Structures are given as structure tokens and as C-alpha cells.
Amino acid sequence: MFERIENESVVSTVVNKIKKSIMDGDLKPGDKLPTEVELIDQLGVGRNSVREAVKMLTALGVLEVKRGQGTFVVEKVKPSFFNPLLFSLIIEPKSNKDLYELRVMFDTMVLFNLMDKMDPDKFDQIDNLMEEVEGHYASGDKDIDYFVGMDVRFHKLLMDLTENALIKQIGEVIISLFPEYIKKSISQEKGILRSINNHKEIIHHLRTKDKTSLSQLVEKTLEEWKEEWK
Amino acid sequence: MFERIENESVVSTVVNKIKKSIMDGDLKPGDKLPTEVELIDQLGVGRNSVREAVKMLTALGVLEVKRGQGTFVVEKVKPSFFNPLLFSLIIEPKSNKDLYELRVMFDTMVLFNLMDKMDPDKFDQIDNLMEEVEGHYASGDKDIDYFVGMDVRFHKLLMDLTENALIKQIGEVIISLFPEYIKKSISQEKGILRSINNHKEIIHHLRTKDKTSLSQLVEKTLEEWKEEWK
DNA sequence: AAATTTCATATATAATACAATTAGGTCCCA
DNA sequence: TGGGACCTAATTGTATTATATATGAAATTT
Numbered sequence: 390m391f392e393r394i395e396n397e398s399v400v401s402t403v404v405n406k407i408k409k410s411i412m413d414g415d416l417k418p419g420d421k422l423p424t425e426v427e428l429i430d431q432l433g434v435g436r437n438s439v440r441e442a443v444k445m446l447t448a449l450g451v452l453e454v455k456r457g458q459g460t461f462v463v464e465k466v467k468p469s470f471f472n473p474l475l476f477s478l479i480i481e482p483k484s485n486k487d488l489y490e491l492r493v494m495f496d497t498m499v500l501f502n503l504m505d506k507m508d509p510d511k512f513d514q515i516d517n518l519m520e521e522v523e524g525h526y527a528s529g530d531k532d533i534d535y536f537v538g539m540d541v542r543f544h545k546l547l548m549d550l551t552e553n554a555l556i557k558q559i560g561e562v563i564i565s566l567f568p569e570y571i572k573k574s575i576s577q578e579k580g581i582l583r584s585i586n587n588h589k590e591i592i593h594h595l596r597t598k599d600k601t602s603l604s605q606l607v608e609k610t611l612e613e614w615k616e617e618w619k
Numbered sequence: 620m621f622e623r624i625e626n627e628s629v630v631s632t633v634v635n636k637i638k639k640s641i642m643d644g645d646l647k648p649g650d651k652l653p654t655e656v657e658l659i660d661q662l663g664v665g666r667n668s669v670r671e672a673v674k675m676l677t678a679l680g681v682l683e684v685k686r687g688q689g690t691f692v693v694e695k696v697k698p699s700f701f702n703p704l705l706f707s708l709i710i711e712p713k714s715n716k717d718l719y720e721l722r723v724m725f726d727t728m729v730l731f732n733l734m735d736k737m738d739p740d741k742f743d744q745i746d747n748l749m750e751e752v753e754g755h756y757a758s759g760d761k762d763i764d765y766f767v768g769m770d771v772r773f774h775k776l777l778m779d780l781t782e783n784a785l786i787k788q789i790g791e792v793i794i795s796l797f798p799e800y801i802k803k804s805i806s807q808e809k810g811i812l813r814s815i816n817n818h819k820e821i822i823h824h825l826r827t828k829d830k831t832s833l834s835q836l837v838e839k840t841l842e843e844w845k846e847e848w849k
Numbered sequence: 850a851a852a853t854t855t856c857a858t859a860t861a862t863a864a865t866a867c868a869a870t871t872a873g874g875t876c877c878c879a
Numbered sequence: 880t881g882g883g884a885c886c887t888a889a890t891t892g893t894a895t896t897a898t899a900t901a902t903g904a905a906a907t908t909t
Contacts, residue, residue, distance in 0.1 A: 399893065400674070424859060435894035437667060440860085441674045444630070448675035456860045457902030491785045494728040501834065502724055553717045556724075559789065600834060604731065629862065654890060665863035670891085686891045687871035854907065861900070869892070876885075 399434050403442035406432065411451065411462060422452070422460040495563055496544065497607045500591065502551050504598050511550050515592055518546055522585060536581050543588055629664050633672035636662065641681065641692060652682070652690040725793055726774065727837045730821065732781050734828050741780050745822055748776060752815060766811050773818055 397405075410416040423431060428439045443460055446452040454460045503511075522539045541564060548560040587610060594603040627635075640646040653661060658669045673690055676682040684690045733741075752769045771794060778790040817840060824833040 426859085429894095435892095437670070437893060437895090440667070441671055441892095444671045444674050445678035448678040454860070455902080456900075457858070459859065487783045487785045490732060490781075490783050491789070494732055494786075497731070498724045498728045501727070502720065551720075553720055555717045555721045559721070601831065604830060656890085665861095667862060667864090671861095684891070685871080686869075687889070689890065850909100852907100852909075854905100856905075857903095859900100859902080861898100863898080864896085866895085867893085869890100871890080872888095874885105874887080876883105878883095879881090 399438045400441045400445070403428075403432060403434060403438055404445055407442065407446060407452075416462050418462050418464045420462050421458075422462070424459060492563055493607050493610065495560065496547075497604055499547050499551055499556065499560065500595060500603055500607075501600060502553070502556070503547060503595060504600065506551065507595060512592075512596070514546060514550070515595075518543060519585075519588065519592065522588075526581065526585060531581070533581075536584065540584055540588075629668045630671045630675070633658075633662060633664060633668055634675055637672065637676060637682075646692050648692050648694045650692050651688075652692070654689060722793055723837055723840065725790060726777075727834060729777050729781055729786060729790065730825060730833055730837075731830060732783070732786070733777060733825060734830065736781065737825060742822075742826070744776060744780070745773075748773060749815075749818065749822065752818075756811060756815060761811070763811075766814065770814055770818075 407416070407422070416422065422428070422443075425436055425439050425443075428434075429436055432439070443452055443454065447454055451463060452460055453463045518539070522536070522543075525535065525539075544564060545560070548557050551557070587606075590606055591603070594600075594606060637646070637652070646652065652658070652673075655666055655669050655673075658664075659666055662669070673682055673684065677684055680696045681693060682690055683693050748769070752766070752773075755765065755769075774794055775790070778787050781787070817836075820836055821833070824830075824836060
């Protein structure tokens with residue numbers, strides 16, 4: 390008969406009012422919100438409610454609080470936006486197979502995307518990184534952590550070059566799930582070499598815009614990894 | 620000389636302790652946290668700090684507060700908690716292109732993954748869905764919402780068929796960002812038809828395991844959308 | 850002019866009081 | 880013996896007040 394009375398909490402109300410101000414354009418990126426005291430007066434609520442609302446929007450990456458100065462709408466959204474996703478991956482454990490598949494597929498995706506965007510400057514950045522790694526290897530350095538770090542840097546660089554903020558964000562999350570696996574996979578000298586050669590092959594296919602070979606390479610890599618983990 | 624003293628706020632500390640408990644497995648999905656008063660005692664902080672920390676984790680979809688009962692770790696993170704991502708589209712309008720690219724790339728990724736896994740049963744599921752949609756279209760039904768819903772269902776079905784929990788999860792997030800865009804793009808009769816034909820093409824390439832054509836199709840679709848948004 | 854201090858402003862934390870919601874038990878009566 | 884009304888303990892929700900701390904700018908000193 391009667392529909393449920395939605396007793397929206399005070400905090401939710403405040404959150405929504407701030408949200409609305411942003412979406413309506415009354416508050417633009419970089420703008421300063423009224424001070425806590427002003428908000429208390431304007432909204433007619435307690436200070437705790439205002440603070441809790443601001444904290445929620447801070448957690449979501451929408452607001453930014455600078456102590457002694459005030460509260461501001463963020464200029465640029467941080468990758469922390471995908472933190473909830475990261476949590477969900479922790480809360481609901483995933484199988485290794487799923488994780489690999491995702492990683493390999495994501496890498497392929499990034500590379501495909503890059504093929505249409507690569508220019509000489511971007512190749513320079515990649516080449517510089519590769520020279521650094523090969524130099525270290527040639528010099529006899531066998532520090533696993535270094536090569537693991539460079540492996541991560543290589544993949545992050547590729548993601549950066551897509552110039553797509555969303556891809557970067559999701560990529561960060563995926564890579565953050567991987568350090569142990571990378572370490573395990575290159576924790577032998579032949580692992581290091583294989584990693585370097587793998588990257589070189591990737592770059593080669595990127596230069597020649599050879600999607601077929603690239604996707605075959607990725608598949609091959611996946612197969613190798615699978616073998617190793619049995 | 621001295622490195623900066625990171626004065627982590629009390630609230631952040633509480634947030635991190637709760638996070639850690641979850642990640643270490645001391646708190647599992649569905650578990651009840653200590654009451655506010657207990658947390659105050661155990662952590663030696665004020666109630667405001669505890670409440671603000673809980674509010675942040677609630678905003679991230681990690682905790683769930685039931686008044687009169689307590690605070691719990693969520694069983695399953697809902698995709699709706701990613702809505703804040705929509706903020707990034709308001710704050711950084713240029714990311715529309717990014718979002719679109721991500722979507723197209725993710726779809727491609729799913730399809731590539733599927734190619735090696737498809738069996739007759741899976742094709743049956745897809746065919747059933749397509750028959751339903753085409754039936755509706757043939758019957759003269761032009762309800763936009765219906766076709767938008769079916770477009771979403773089509774893409775969700777493809778993701779389901781990968782049988783990869785991670786892909787499903789990330790896909791949910793991406794798709795949840797799209798209803799309005801999809802709606803815009805098929806909000807004309809020719810839009811509906813185009814959507815249906817596009818899906819049919821996808822299925823065809825899936826059957827023939829033709830990766831090249833598939834990736835070309837996706838590129839073509841991307842180009843079309845780009846044109847439309849100018 | 851440069852360095853230091855002071856001060857106003859804003860957020861951070863804590864403590865207290867009371868309100869509201871929920872689950873479950875108790876009581877009472879038919 | 881049921882079953883409904885009521886009560887109560889536990890827990891979160893909101894408001895208020897007090898104090899602490901960080902920040903930037905103004906005032907002061909050197």
C-alpha cells in the first residue's frame with residue numbers, strides 16, 4: 390500500500406548535495422568548498438555529518454582536503470579511483486589461470502592500441518629503456534629485483550604511451566597484482582634473458598605493425614608460463 | 620638531511636589497520652567488525668576518527684554499516700560502487716574518448732579470448748539471445764530501453780562465456796559506465812538495426828575464428844562512433 | 850631586505866550527550 | 880499455547896563543545 394519511506398541519512402544528503410553542485414557545474418575542478426563551519430550553517434547539520442560526507446567524497450577521489458586551507462574539488466582524478474576494484478580482487482580471491490589470462494589479454498590490448506598511435510618519439514622512449522636494461526645485463530649485473538622492476542617499468546611505459554588515463558588506471562591495478570609472479574618467472578638467469586628477448590620481440594612487432602605475429606607471440610608467452618607453473 | 624616525517628593522520632591509520640585485517644584474512648567477507656566503542660578502546664582513538672575511517676571504507680564499497688547491528692565486511696563488491704568513475708568524466712571531459720577506447724579494446728579482448736574456448740553449447744546461448752532480439756525487432760517493437768538492455772546483455776553474455784571471473788568483474792565495471800552512451804548510439808531506428816548487425820558480424824567472426832577480421836570490425840566500429848561524436 | 854614571530858583561518862581529534870534503529874526477549878491476554 | 884504488544888539492550892546516527900595542529904600571510908624584529 391505505502392511505499393517505503395526512504396530515510397536518507399544526513400550524511401548521504403550532504404554527499405548528494407556536494408555531488409550535485411559538482412555535476413551542475415556550481416563547483417568546478419579546483420574550486421574551494423565552503424569551510425566546514427559555513428557548510429554547517431548553510432546545510433543546518435552537525436559538523437560530524439559534514440566531515441563524514443567530505444571523507445566519503447575524499448575516499449572516492451572527488452574531493453581533496455588541505456589542512457589549514459580548506460576542501461577542494463580535485464583537478465585531476467587519481468588512479469586510486471580503481472581502488473574498489475583492487476579490493477574486490479582481494480576480497481574475492483581469483484585463480485591463477487584467470488589472473489594470467491587477464492594479464493596477457495590486457496597486454497595485447499595495450500599493444501594493439503599502441504600500434505595506431507606510435508610515433509618516433511615514443512619509440513625513442515622505449516629504446517632508451519631497453520638500452521638501459523641491456524646495458525645492465527651486459528655489465529654482468531644479475532640483481533633480480535632490478536630486472537623485475539624494469540619489467541614492470543617496461544609494461545607501465547607501454548601503458549603510458551597509450552595516453553589513455555583509464556587504461557593506465559586499470560593497468561596499474563593489474564600490474565599491482567603481479568610482482569611476485571614476475572619475480573618467480575625471471576628469477577633465473579635464463580629468465581632474465583628471456584624477459585629481455587620477449588620485450589625486444591614485442592617492440593619489433595610494434596614497429597612492423599604486425600598484429601597477427603603480436604597476438605601469436607602473446608599466446609606463445611602464455612603457453613610458456615602455463616607450462617612453467619604446472 | 621632528514622627525510623620528511625610522514626605524519627599519517629589518525630583516520631588514515633585506522634583505515635589502513637582495517638584494510639590490513641581484511642587483506643591478512645583476519646576479517647573475511649561477511650564478518651562483523653568490533654563495535655565502534657570496542658574499536659575506540661582497541662585502537663586508542665576517538666570515535667570520530669573511527670567513524671570517519673569506516674565511512675571512507677563504506678564509500679569504497681568495502682564495508683557495510685547496519686544501524687543497530689554493527690559494521691560488516693561486504694560479501695561481494697557491487698559494480699555500482701564504481702559510479703564515482705563517472706565523476707572523472709565530469710572532471711576530465713576529454714576522457715570520453717578514453718572510455719570509448721577502453722570499451723572497444725576490452726570487447727576485442729573478450730572476443731579473442733573466446734575464440735579458443737567456444738563450443739556448440741556456447742554458440743547456442745548466443746544464438747538464443749540474438750533470436751530474441753531479432754524477433755522483437757521484426758515484430759515492430761521500437762522500445763529503446765529494451766534494445767539498450769539487450770545490447771548490455773549481449774556483451775555480458777560474451778564476458779560470462781569466457782568463464783574468467785576477473786574478466787567478468789572488470790567487464791561489469793566498464794559496462795556499468797555505458798548505458799547512456801549505448802542509449803545515445805542506438806536511439807534511432809537505424810541505430811537499433813546497426814547494433815543488431817554489428818552483433819551478427821561479431822558472431823560470424825567468432826565462428827570462423829577470424830581474428831584479423833574481428834579486429835578490423837572493431838576498428839571500424841570505433842571509427843563510426845568517433846564520427847558520430849564530432 | 851631577510852629572517853622570525855605572531856596571528857587568523859581552517860581542518861583534525863576527542864569527549865560527551867542524546868536520538869534512532871534493530872533484534873530479540875518478555876509479558877500479557879485470549 | 881499462540882500471538883501480538885511492549886520493553887530493553889546493543890549499536891550506529893547526529894549534534895555540540897573543546898582543544899590541538901597545520902598553513903599562509905601579516906607583523907615584527909634583526
